[in-house]
Amino acid sequence: MKNFLKIKLFKHTSRVRVYFYMISAFIIVLLLYFIFVVHYSRNFINTKIYYYYPDHYSSWIIQWWTLLSDDKFDNNYDFDTDSSFTKFVNNKVGFNKIDYIPDDLEKIESDYVLDIRWDSLYRKDANLALQNMAKDFYLIFKKKMVVVSAFRSYEYQVWIKSRWCSDLFCAKPWFSEHQTWLVLDLWEASTEKEFLSNKMLNAYYSWMQDNAYKYWFHNTYQKWPDVDWYVVEPWHWRYLWIDFATYLYENKLTISEFYQKYTENK
Ligand SMILES: [Zn+2]
Incomplete structure (x- = not known):
């Protein structure tokens, strides 16, 4: 037993x-x-x-x-290296190399993105994020995302400035965020008012405001020149790091505002 x-x-x-x-x-x-x-x-x-x-x-x-996560936002990102996905550029902070070219470029045209220049190149990871964002955009609006301008070289920016475009509207050569190969101007409009008074573009912008950060994109110029150095540009979006894009979105900050605080506390 x-x-x-x-x-x-x-x-x-x-x-x-x-x-x-x-x-x-x-x-x-x-x-x-x-x-x-x-x-x-x-x-x-x-x-x-x-x-x-x-x-x-x-x-x-x-x-x-x-x-x-406790380290909700790791603010030790690289704002200085030209090839960094968090490279910071404004009217006073430019590039280290005037003709910086990344080695991971791809064409951006696809079933979901219309590149009006047909041959715009964009960095591979940013392109992957763009294609995902554009696909989800297409599911809702049944329209391709339209890229009006992507990379702009030093020489091209010289040409833009030669047309007497003010520093509030056009970056100086060597100081344009477009030279990161991470920026896109989406849809055509010359002013914020023109962009937002268009019902369709306004709807696109609302969607971007609510969703772009999920694909790691940030609208660089949202708060006028005293904060962002340039006038408001609802069409100008740049690819960023996930924590960073989410942090900026959740805290309603622009990259310029963050950079200012970051450099003050350094
Ligand atoms: Zn732009």
Whole structure:
């Protein structure tokens, strides 16, 4: 009788142990997967991993992680290197190399993006994000996203300035954010008023305001020259880092405002 009890007890114990190991293994696999996705999504130049997952699922994970994470915003981004995705440019801060050209350029024309120049080049990761954003935009508006201007060289900016365009409207050569190869002017309009008084463009802009940060895009000039150095440009969007784009969106800041605070606290 004693032996029988022992065997029963042993059997029971071993089954509990097996369940314990199985649950532990499951939790470990889940944790590794979670760390892998978040790690690659948040910290690496190779953003492809983020886009391998359905948009809503991955952005849900990342947003959840961002909320949980203590280091919600890592402000040690590189604002100085020309090739940095967070390179900062304004009327006083330019490029290190006048003819900087990244080595990861691609054409941007696709089923969801119309490039009116037909041959605009854009950095690979930014292009991937743009294509995802444009695809979701297309699902709602049934229209391609229209790129009016992307990269502008030093020489091109010299030509723009030769037409007596004020510093509030046009950047000086060597100081244009377009020279990052990360910026796009979307849809055609010459002033904020003209852009926003167009019902269709206004609807596009509202959508961009609510959604562009999910694809890591930021509207650089939103708050007039005393903050952003230039007049408001609802068409001017740049690709940024995920934490940074989300942080700016959640805190209603522009990159110039952030940069100013960042340099003051340095
Ligand atoms: Zn622009």
